[in-house]
Amino acid sequence: MRHLLIVGASLLLAACGGRDAAPAPQATPPVAEAGAASSSAVVTAPATAAPTAAISGEQAFAMCSACHSRQADAPQRIGPNLHDLIGRKAGTRAGFAYSQAMQGSGITWDAATLDAYLAAPSRKVPGTRMVISVPDAERRKVLVEYLSAP
Structure with missing residues (x-):
């Protein structure tokens, strides 16, 4: 089961990686977080070599949109x-x-709280089903600002 989660999350990240308007720099593949509980794998989003401050909130949210929607009338997906x-x-x-x-x-x-959760979901809420973390602090900042906007 753990391997299926890792493979599924890797495929989601790979599918969403090409949505940015500018070409993305070469990134390392997602890896399971060290010390993750055996019952759930934690996958980290690829860190980028270029500064993420230049990306928009919409671009930062692109990897999240595989599981989440943000529009008021949008249906639930795999995530809320x-x-x-x-x-x-x-x-x-x-x-x-x-x-x-x-x-x-x-x-x-x-x-x-959202920043801390995105940095390490299973540390903030042990037992959460969210397996994707956002290790890049600048990307998290842009993402939190985007999710904070009405």
């Missing part, structure tokens, strides 16, 4: 719809079957 995420209690968006870990996390999403 992220419209109006900031200020919402984790695990409460109607119509999505959240993990017990997310429902019981006690998190109310704000910029700092």
Whole structure:
């Protein structure tokens, strides 16, 4: 099962990698995070050699859009719809079957909490089903700003 998650996440990252308007620099393949629990694999998004400050929020969100939508009326996907995420209690968006870990996390999403979660989802919420992390701090900053906008 763990190998299937790694392969699936790798395929999602590979499929989404070409959506940026500018050609992406050569990136390292996703790798399982060291010390990840055996029941779930954590995949890190490829780090880029070029500064990510030049990318837009929409470009930063491209890799997330394989699993999440952001528009108010968009349907749920593999992950929950992220419209109006900031200020919402984790695990409460109607119509999505959240993990017990997310429902019981006690998190109310704000910029700092979202940044910490994206950096290491399984450390912030042990037992979460989200397996993709965003190790690049600048990409996370752009992504958090994008998700914070109405």
